[in-house]
Amino acid sequence: MRIAIFGAGSTGCYLAGQLCLSGFDVSLVCRPTIKQTILANNGITLSDYQGFLQTVMPNTMITDIEQAPTAYDAFDVVFVTLKCHQVSSITNTLIAITHSNSSIIFMQNGLGSFDAVRDALSHCRLLQGITPFNVLQQTDGRFHKGTEGVFTLQKNEHTQMIQLAMQSQNFGCDLYQDMTTVIYGKLLLNLNNALNAITDLPIKQQLSLRASRRQLAGAMSEWLKVCKAANITLHQYTKVKPQWLPVILSMPNMVFTLLAQQMLDIDPQARSSMWEDIQAKRKTEIEYINGAVVRLGKQYGVKTPINEAIVAQIHQLEQSV
Structure with a gap:
């Protein structure tokens, strides 16, 4: 082969x-x-x-x-x-x-x-x-x-x-056999790619900041609402069900650290591919990630202001490099 x-x-x-x-x-x-x-x-x-x-x-x-x-x-x-x-x-x-x-x-x-x-x-x-x-x-x-x-x-x-x-x-x-739930579930986690590029911090350090986590939680909540409107079940990648991730991310630092040990078991220097693209002055995939949330939100009548703002921020970073 x-x-x-x-x-x-x-x-x-x-x-x-x-x-x-x-x-x-x-x-x-x-x-x-x-x-x-x-x-x-x-x-x-x-x-x-x-x-x-x-x-x-x-x-x-x-x-x-x-x-x-x-x-x-x-x-x-x-x-x-x-x-x-x-x-x-x-x-x-x-x-x-x-x-x-x-x-x-x-x-x-x-x-x-x-x-x-x-x-x-x-x-x-x-x-x-x-x-x-x-x-x-x-x-x-x-x-x-x-x-x-x-x-x-x-x-x-x-x-x-x-x-x-x-x-x-x-x-x-x-x-x-069916990749739809897998890909839609992965998109939920990929919503952090843009935020990691925006904060310009390693992922582990970024997730230690409650303000950044709450923004991610908001972006995830919008995607979960879109998927509910589209009647699509998301594949579960973490120990908790997808709908619980925004709740855990929004918790105070001490509680989050206790509950999210698996999420934090990553290389201290790990960063997202979108951060890498911004640093290399390459066009990002923002329109296919957070932008997809916005497009499908419009299709199913779900408002997505947080993802819209993230898309705009990434486009500004693309233009500034």
């Missing part, structure tokens, strides 16, 4: 590293700077907040696939790890590097980008996946996982093979 990671940044390189260590033939479709970093450091180094550390070299790194996609044999599985707003621009390339039995797995945060490309890629099997943990690129080609969780994928024969291989290496991989 030949696997490609299309748009291998922080999350894509972490996924590639785990797949390589699980025995798969993995190719990276990446920026020249990523390729140079990996070559200069003799591979992708994976680390996590629990002390894992290992280095592996991917089979192939491709930087010119847009110019000559036919130079490469078709891949059996393609993980698309680009940002949401980049997905629609690569449909022709994805057609060129896949066959009728290929699986293309879209690993984007938020809502909207998958629906935009579904019809154009009907020649093969389209799946969705999520990364329910934080990954940041560090120095010396190291990609660090700062929070708990395992890659979560939609179930088919390809992903079942991937799950077995990854579990054999103690990486873990969750599979679900």
